[in-house]
Amino acid sequence: MAYHMNKERLLIPMLLFLILFFLNSVARAENSLLQGAANSGSNKTSLAKADLRHHKLEVAKRLPVTERRDNKDESKEAFSITGLVQNPIWITKKNLSQLRHATVSKPIKGKTDKSVQYTGVPVLTLLEIVKIQKNKNDKLAEENKKQGNYENAEKMANTKVNSDIVVSVKSKDGRQIVFLLDYLLQSPENEIMLVDDKNRELPELVIKNGNSNIFPLKDIISVDIMQFSVKYDELEDNKLHYIIYGGGNAGIYLPDILEKCKTVDTPLKTLHTGTSKNKHKKYSLYEILSKMPEKVEYTDIFTVISDNGDLASFSFTELEPPNPPVVIIQNKNNTQYSYDLVAADNNGRVRWIKNVRQIKRINLKQKPMIYVIGMGCGDISLLTNEAISYMGRADVFVCMEKYKRSFAGYMSGKPVLFDPFFQLATFYRKHHPKISEEEAERKSKEIYENNMQMIRDALKSGKTVALLEPGDPTIYGGWRNWLSPNFPSDKIKIIPGISSxxxxxxxxxxxxxxxxxxxxxxxxxxxxxxxxxxxxxxxxxxxxxxxxxxxxxxxxxxxxxxxxxxxxxxxxxxxxxxxxxxxxxxxxxxxxxxxxxxxxxxxxxxxxxxxxx
Structure with a gap:
């Protein structure tokens, strides 16, 4: 009898321990999501920390691909997730099919009683795998905490960083869309997904509340995580309340646009609850931006800035109906106007920006560029994360024949325009030993001129060209002899590599x-x-x-x-x-x-x- 009683007494604490261990594991899994990245846009308006507590994300099982693809001839099409991540990866159709899927019902435009069912992998699941990098302040706070400098750690953690993490998705045909990480965190898990297409090798992007004329976005080739910063421009009093776009101080006076917009009714409360209704008007930020002379794009980010530096950023995607409204309130005090912003997220929580001074437009569309990427010594283990990320952003490649095999996994079946070595007379003659030196010179010159035209055509069509250069391009890089004379320096970006x-x-x-x-x-x-x-x-x-x-x-x-x-x-x-x-x-x-x-x-x-x- 005593034995059985002791056994029961032992079982109770053991069960309690197992329950506590399970709950602790779940909490760790939820809070591990994009650790540190949520604070990248931290300020009074950011809800990222709260969203991490509320967001329930099952930890995705590890992709059956390594962080770096091996040097086998993996020429199958795949999409990349690169940029500001710890584990850049390339995902094939087979890889994607092995991850946990979710389902979303998307209404058909113009038919309120009908919808389409999509099954795919939530973008948040993929971001959990690649792990978005922490910003500088988060890292400094963590280092100070480890060293016991808790006061400095708290100071760093609370320092306002006027920057946001952006997720940029690009399709094979060059179309692109960006949305903020905060928007992802605030949305239900299955709102934004990559969906398997049985008739295609590459997935499509489905956003439940996205405009049906744009989405789904088919044949996704890259998901790029980037950070952008916003600078508050000191303007004269008579130049306040501008929508600024295109750089510099060129902009549009906000009251001029409001004259073209209709007021809206919204259940959102105003900041000035004590004022009478006839002293303030509400306008949809989406309509305000739609009235701008320059067409708004799905690669635009709009940052609303107050007079004390508080800010809130929105992608054009999240401003579109039927997303929760984002409202600009015009307050009138005698002859003076002031502006507030009120925005609600999908969970019904509201954020406020009082005394708006600027609405800045930042276009993150990938511009046609030539990336000269340092490939290191040719060993895949010495390839830098930056080189991997820029390979993911490329639309077409220029590289030697050897690289087509050794780095096929990172090139993911994207086109290769040419091998630059064949435009050298000595190299051409080596492969055609029966021709004379004069003939080799003539042929190589023709090849060279044709190659330059191929790059020009690619840039003209909006494509990004990646030249895979051995070693570090800045140390005796041969590309300077044949590429630089043909293209302006602002069209060329050098990505350093590990030199031999x-x-x-x-x-x-x-x-x-x-x-x-x-x-x-x-x-x-x-x-x-x-x-x-x-x-x-x-x-x-x-x-x-x-x-x-x-x-x-x-x-x-x-x-x-x-x-x-x-x-x-x-x-x-x-x-x-x-x-x-x-x-x-x-x-x-x-x-x-x-x-x-x-x-x-x-x-x-x-x-x-x-x-x-």
Whole structure:
């Protein structure tokens, strides 16, 4: 009897422990959603923290793809989720089908009694997987808390950051829509989903309250998470109450637009509850923006700013009916006007902005650009997150044939315009050995001109072109010789990569070559500037030579003028490429012979200096 009583007494605390453990796990799962990102737009008007508490999200099971796709020929179409995320991923049709799905019923426009059923994966589920990065203030607050500086941690956490996290979705045909992360968090889970299409490889975006003329958005190729900041412009008193767009101070006076708009009835209470009804009027922000001379786009974000810097941002998508109304209230005091904003979310909660001074328009439409992306040493493990993100944003690629295979997983079946090496006469003749040098020059020039026209046509059609450049594009990048002369600098954005110099330095980590200077150069510079070699020899600096393996016969006689024959020379081949990296340690006397014994005459760096002993 005593045994059974003791057993029962033990079972009760065990059951209580299991229940508490389960509840704690659920709470952790809910609050792990986009940790830190909700505070990115934190201010008096932000509801992100509250939404995290109210939002019930089942933790998505891990996608059956790695954070970085391997270098197999994965040429199947896939869409990317990149940008301000910790785990950028590419998702195929098969991957998407294996995630938890939800269903949404979307009314058919003009037919209130009919609707269409969509089944897909909530965007929030996908964002839980990639984990949106924390903003700078959140990171500083966390670091201070770990160090015990609780006062500083609280100060950082409460610092107003006039920025918001935006989710940008782009389709294969170039159409794009943006919406705020706050809007996602405030909406029911199945309001915004990516839906499997049995007839297509790529999914479609369905927004329950979206305009049926635009949605669903088919063939999604990228979901890009980005952050934008809003600057409050100090304007003269007679220039207040402007809608500003297109940069600068060009804008529209708000009262002029209100004259064209109808007042609206709304159950929302006004801020000035003590005033009489005839002293204030209510207007729909959606209608106000629709009356602007310049057409509003689904890539527009509108930020309403008060005179004390409080702000609230809205995408045009969330302003559309039948979403909860966002209202501008015009208050009149004698001959003076003031403006307030009142907005309700899907949960019935209201936010207020008192004394509105500016409504700023920020267009986040992806502009036609050329991204010169540093691909590192060619090893997929040394590819940066930034490079991965910009590959996700690209519509078409320019790259060498090798990259089409090794990075196929990140290119996801998108078109490749051309291989830039084939516009070089020497490379062209290597593949067509029977033609003369003159013919090779003529053919390569034709190819080059045709290639430049392909890029121009892509940009003209609104596409983004990604040139996949070996190493770091800023260190002896060959693209400057053929791409830069044809396109203005404001059309080119450089994405740095891990240079073979960094990888080679790591491979030679046993030597302290940074004790003195490191001179990074190339053969032609050395050939016409022997004083550089002399100075390096006298100061025991280490010289690192790019593109010099094939020029060894020319370089060695020059070096022998200033260095002893037994000066160490190290050749690093395939730096950073796992399984292929190779170091040949020799000296100035034997380096030509050792170089000839090795078949590779391109992918190698030359190190020379006494610090290599």
């Amino acid at each position: 110099l960094s990888a080679a330095n790591a491979a030679l980590g046993e030597y302290d070559i940074t004790e003195t200077s490191i001179v990074v150069t190339e053969p032609e510079t050395l050939k016409h500037n022997e004083s550089l070699i002399k100075s390096a020899a006298e100061t025991e600096s280490t010289i690192v030579i790019f593109m010099g393996i094939s020029r060894m016969d020319v370089l060695v006689p020059i070096f022998k003028k200033y260095y002893a024959k037994n000066t160490p020379v190290h050749l690093v081949f395939y730096a950073g490429i796992t399984g292929n990296e190779m170091i040949i340690k020799t000296d100035l006397e034997k380096v030509i012979e050792d170089t000839r014994a090795n078949k590779e005459n391109f992918l190698g760096l030359i190190y020379i200096g006494s610090k290599l002993r």
